[in-house]
Amino acid sequence: MCGIVGLHLRNPELHPRLGDLLSDMLGEMQDRGADSAGIAIYGDDTWSPPGQGCVSLLETGVDSIGTTAVASEVAEIAGADVGAQLVADTLVLTAPIGSEELLAAARTALPDALVAGFGADLAVLKGVGAPRDLVQSWGLRGASGWQGVGHTRMATESAVTPSGAHPYAVGPEQCLVHNGSFSNHATIRRELRAAGVEFDSENDTEVGARFVAHQLAQGKDVETALKEVCATFDGFYTLLVSNHDSFAVVRDAIACKPAVIAETDDWVAMASEYRALANLPGVENARIWEPEPEVVYAWTR
Incomplete structure (x- = not known):
């Protein structure tokens, strides 16, 4: 069990509120993973x-x-x-x-x-500890930008260290967060290493991130890369993948890991549970749904 949050802002008037909104979203996911957390912020003028x-x-x-x-x-x-x-x-x-x-x-x-x-335009902050404490230590509430992705981790596949925390941001302007586990990650890691891909950890999520980055480096778009994930990886997962201008979500064929998406004219957001979205501005008028299995949902700035 881990917690995922993501927020893609369409309305520039909301950019100054990105950090504040994400802080509340990440805090709501603390009980889904309290051993470490991380955040990726796109567009903060101070950090990037x-x-x-x-x-x-x-x-x-x-x-x-x-x-x-x-x-x-x-x-x-x-x-x-x-x-x-x-x-x-x-x-x-x-x-x-x-x-x-x-x-x-x-x-x-x-x-x-x-x-x-x-x-x-990308800054990635990760740390070990309770997510609400990390939010405060980062000064996240003061951050601005057009997009942010966050994760709270309950470790199952590797040690509780900064290298095991999400997001995994292994390609330029790219990041991936993951709730679940890949059962065939060792095999795919060996195949990627044979293709010259280097790894920083034994975390199964890093395998997914390196796989997606490898696909993107070959010229594929995010939607195609995530369809390749569905065809290649075994296990249970909800993934949120972002780059400089896009934001995408996919779940495995069984879709047992929770996820909810909400969309308005001003923003697109996703989280592992609705309570992380409940305080977003205008959420009462949002279109809200649970993503279908193996369907890639993607938005571009």
């Missing part, structure tokens, strides 16, 4: 300034005093000015260069760090 690459890192060993030194080291490698901010346990680096170029420089400077996410 417009026109800059952004990289989110965990397990860096850097404290608030050391951020200036790290920024200088990464800047020297990248050949560009680098900003560094510590958001609880996540080190967020930004620079006026491509995210993958910044990521390469960050990996050179901090080879043992865990990459939580990377991409233009």
